[in-house]
Amino acid sequence: MPLQVGIVGLPNSGKTTLFNALTHAGAEVTAYASVTQKANVGVAVIPDERLDRLAALVGSKKVTPAAIRIVDVPGVRGDIPGELRQADALLAVLDGFSAGADPARDLETLRLELVVADRDHVERRLERVRKEAKSGDPARRREVELLERLLAHLDSGAPLSEWAGPIPSELEPLTTKPLIPVENGPSGIDCALEMELAELSPEEAAEFRSGPSALDEVVLRLKNALDLITFFTVGEKEARAWTLQRGQTALDAAETIHSDIARGFIRCEVIRWDDLLACGSHAEAARRGLQRLEGKSYVVEDGDVLNIRFNV
């Protein structure tokens, strides 16, 4: 399952506008979208200048950056769509552009809505498990007790990120997910402008901005919140960046690229990206002893260039 980020926000805060800016997907932006509108799904590229430098070194024909899946759902007060429960992190879009905008207040409102959504979710599960517990199953009874305590916690207005004990994994709570606020407006990120710039080439878009894209900053904050690292595969055909969660291994890296590569994994050649640039080629890096051979359990580090040997 690829990692996924959900966009949340009050109605008309600019969620779909931010979605379009991040994914270049061109989804319809309308004031007061109907509740029946479907979720938008797209991918946001993770900017990484290391990849461009590696591709230039090797002369790769194709450059493929790593990406994060983004889901945008219509803003419906009091009814947070279920798709968001599968998200690994949430982006909170706050209106900072309309007359009387108050992003700090909206963030509080949104946090409370997420708590309420989790509260209702726990209550529904409690009703179901209570019925099942009537048969006397001790595991179900213990779950009823736990859910009752979770419900009391949420009733006090606190998020489940502040709950110290265990949480049943089937619950998929919203309030344990990292929540990254984005103010949409002149004192934050001008999402409407960024959406227009998303239709231009990167070079043209850069001419409009004085500095780096504020959206890159958002994506990098997501990358940190998800605790992602980047590794590279570099060849003449393609230079590509991939992500793993920190602590994942060379075998996980192989699986990310292709399940066949994981199945036939023999070993993995590893060079630090900056060593490869400094040496100018894989051969030179190997000659200087900067290329290591690692096995399946090697914990991949951010910036590793991997060449996985496999047979199928």
Ligand SMILES: Nc1nc2c(ncn2[C@@H]2O[C@H](COP(=O)(O)OP(=O)(O)OP(=O)(O)O)[C@@H](O)[C@H]2O)c(=O)[nH]1
């Ligand atoms: N002036 C201005 N208008 C914006 C900005 N961002 C969004 N809008 C407008 O606000 C309206 C709603 O934008 P959307 O991106 O559809 O908002 P949303 O949060 O997806 O809305 P729902 O999905 O209906 O909850 C549209 O008319 C946008 O053009 C902005 O930065 N500045």
Ligand SMILES: [Mg+2]
């Ligand atoms: Mg929308």
